[in-house]
Amino acid sequence: MERKQIQEQRIRNYFIEATREILKGEGLKSVNVRAIAERAGYSYATLYNYFKDIKELIFICVQDFQKEAEILINEKALSKPAGKERIREIAKDYIQYFTQYPGIFDLFFLEKMVGISGKHPTAELIYTFLDRLTENDWNTCRELNLYSEDQILTMKKQMNYSITGLLLMYMNRMHPQSYDLFIRDVDNQLSFVLDK
Amino acid sequence: MERKQIQEQRIRNYFIEATREILKGEGLKSVNVRAIAERAGYSYATLYNYFKDIKELIFICVQDFQKEAEILINEKALSKPAGKERIREIAKDYIQYFTQYPGIFDLFFLEKMVGISGKHPTAELIYTFLDRLTENDWNTCRELNLYSEDQILTMKKQMNYSITGLLLMYMNRMHPQSYDLFIRDVDNQLSFVLDK
DNA sequence: TTAATAAATTTAACAATGTTAATTATATTT
DNA sequence: AAATATAATTAACATTGTTAAATTTATTAA
Secondary structure: OHHHHHHHHHHHHHHHHHHHHHHHHOOHHHOOHHHHHHHHOOOHHHHHHHOOOHHHHHHHHHHHHHHHHHHHHHHHHHOOOOOHHHHHHHHHHHHHHHHHOHHHHHHHHHOOOOOOOOHHHHHHHHHOHHHHHHHHHHHHHHHOOOOOHHHHHHHHHHHHHHHHHHHHHHHHHOOOOOHHHHHHHHHHHHHHHHOO | OHHHHHHHHHHHHHHHHHHHHHHHHOOHHHOOHHHHHHHHOOOHHHHHHHOOOHHHHHHHHHHHHHHHHHHHHHHHHHOOOOOHHHHHHHHHHHHHHHHHOHHHHHHHHHOOOOOOOOHHHHHHHHHOHHHHHHHHHHHHHHHOOOOOHHHHHHHHHHHHHHHHHHHHHHHHHOOOOOHHHHHHHHHHHHHHHHOO
C-alpha cells in the first residue's frame, strides 16, 4: 500500500512540474489541461485521476512557488544584518521575484480561488507572505525601539498593500512605463514607509 | 448618412448597456457574447457587426463607469471644503464605489488589456483616476503649505498604490475577513499617508 | 409598385477549453 | 493463465469566442 502511494505521488508530481513549467514560462493564461498533460506525458483525462480539477493542480503550485521564493529570498538575506535595511532588501527581492515570473504574480494575487478546496488557508498564505519573510527584522526594529508596536503593525500593512498595488499596476497596466521608473517608485515608496 | 450613424450608435448602446448591466450585476466572469446579445435583444453574431470583439465592448464600459463614478464622487465632495480631509472622503468614496461593484474593480484593475485598441489611453485613465478626483484638494494643500511639492507627489502615489492593494486583497482574497475590518484598515492606512 | 440590390440579422459551424463517460490497455491476483 | 482490478485513453459534451453561409429586411431603380 505504501508503494501505491509513492507511485501515485510520483505521477502527481509529473503534472505539478509540468504546470510549474508552463506558469513560469508562458504564464497563467497558457495553463490548460491539454498543455499540462502533454508536457507530463499523459492524456488530458488522466489528470482527473490525480486531481479533482485543474484549479486544485494550479493551487498546489502556489505553495510550491512560495517555498521556492522563500528559500531564494532568505538565502540572499542571510548575508545582511537583521533590521530596517534588510526589510528594504527583502521587499525588493520579493518584488523582483514577481517581476521575473509575472505568471506567478497572477497566480498569487489575481486568480480567483472560488471553489478551491481549502481556499482560505491558501489565501492566508499569500497575503501573509511578505510579513513572514520580514518577521525577524520587524522584531529587531521593535527591540531596538526604532518603531513602536503600533507603528510596526501599520507599517507592515502599508508595505504589503502598497507593494501589491505597485506590482499590480506595473504588471497589468504598464504603469510605470519602464522597469527603471518602476524601481525608482519602489525605492521611493519603501522610503516613505520605512524612513518615517 | 447622419441617420445611419445615429441608428448605428443606438444599437451599439443597446449592447453597451447590456454589458454594463451584467458587469454591475453578476460581474466580469458572467460577461459573454451570448449573454450580452440576449439581453440586448439580438443574436450573438450581430455583436460583431458593431464591435471588433468582446474586449472592445468591455473596455468601452471602463470609460462609462469611470464617468459614472466621477460624477457620483464629485457630487458628494461638493458639500465639503477642499483640502486634506476631503482627500480622505474622496478616497473612501472611491473605495466604496468599487466594493459596491466588484465586477467594475475587476474590469479596471484585473482584466488584461492585451490586444485592446488604444490600450494605453485606457490604462492611463485607470491609474490616474484617483489623482484626478483629488487634484483640487492636493493643490489646496500645496497652497496652504501643508505639504511640499515632493511630499505630495509621493503621497499621491502611496495612496494610489496602497488603496489598490487593499482593494485587491479584500476583493480577491477576502483579506481582511469582514467589511468592518476592511474599513478600519482603510482608515488606518489613509491616516498613515495623510497624517504625517 | 415591384423587381433587383444592398444591408442587417441570424443560424450553422469551428476552434479552444474543462470535464465526464465509455472503452481499451495494463497490472495484479487467484 | 484466466479473472479481476487498476490505470489510461479516446470519444463525447458543454461553454465560450469567432467567422462564414444563409436568410431576412430595407432600400433603390425600373
